[in-house]
Amino acid sequence: MQDFYILQRTAKILNSDEIRRWYLTVDMLAPDNIIMGDDESNSFMFAMQAEEYIYMVPLVRHLTEVEAEQIVEGYMRVSEHDFDIETSNVYRANADLAHPFETDYQISVDAKNVLKDAYARQSHNQWIQTKMHEGYRYGLKLNLKEKTHPAMRPWDELPKEYRRLPESSDKELLDFYSANISKF
Secondary structure, three states, X not given: OOOOEEEEEEOOOOOHHHHHHHHHHHHHHOOOOOEOOOOOOOOOEEEEEOOEEEEEEEEOOOXXXXXXXXXXXXXXXXXXXXXXXXXXXXXXXXXXXXXXXXXXXXXXXXXXXXXXXXXXXXXXXXXXXXXXXXXXXXXXXXXXXXXXXXXXXXXXXXXXXXXXXXXXXXXXXXXHHHHOHHHO
């Protein structure tokens, strides 16, 4: 077996979307550059042991308990099947059920930036939908009487002065990721 890894054990054969969800959860919630390989050659291992299927992501070092808990918590939010998670330093998700890791989130800077951008885009699109239901349309200037607004256009076409990123905690970003995982 790999020297350093995080793996999922389950009695279920995961489909390609579920495997992708597992890998992306590890990729987004683990520390930067911890997955073995580079962007083009990351490896993923699949095996069967007794009656369980093993989905393993090789790492370049052991995960700390806090890092492993973060991945477990994130994966619990996006999976619908029974599973156990194990790391190469033999951390098990159910080893200390009294440990309150649900409120201590730390997301890597790169993953946070990706999530913040996606969150801002979605928030902007929701704002546009709300304004459209109120009768607003695009206009060069804000005019409450004529219901025109210069920000009523796609996010990528907005000038920087109109791009306001909503304030969001790591928990809110993780919730956003959980609710929109198919878009990543």
